[in-house]
Amino acid sequence: METFNVPTRDQVSADNQAIFDNLKSQVGFVPNLYATYTHSENGLADYLALANRKTTLSGKEKEVINLVVSEVNGCAYCKAAHTAIGKMNGFTEDQILEIRGGEASFDAKLDALAKYVKSAVLNRSKPENSALEAFFEAGYNKENLVDTIILIGDKTISNFLYGSTEIPVDFPAAQELEVTVV
Structure with a gap:
């Protein structure tokens, strides 16, 4: 290589x-x-x-997306970086681990977001209908959906760059999940 x-x-x-x-x-x-x-x-x-584009998503929502995408794609660099950034956005270590698994039981709206993102990434752009319906039922709208998809793409780019280069991770390593996402 x-x-x-x-x-x-x-x-x-x-x-x-x-x-x-x-x-x-x-x-x-x-x-x-x-x-x-x-x-x-x-x-x-x-x-x-x-x-750094303008978005309708909050810092916490962006970190939910970043954490879920990075976990599904198995990106050690982005999991480490976004664990640190997630903490700066107010998430606890336990919440971050739960988010990386594709859930956020501590917040119904973030839970719907995490589940949608996990479904969209795992199913290669074709989320389960139930995940998309729950996303909208949680209060998200079509603009939020577009911003979510753009952020999925943004994080996927970084995941792919790390996966192809395996450069040294310069953030504290993220704790491994006990159960894999896939």
């Missing part, structure tokens, strides 16, 4: 150096996965434009 390095600031273009500087000032460091996007000159800027 091709070995992928994690580009450093001095190995990337001036445009990507500016993005690295911005990330370092906002986040405190440049996550390895973000740095790996710079193997494509426009990859990081394009990805960040997608990841």
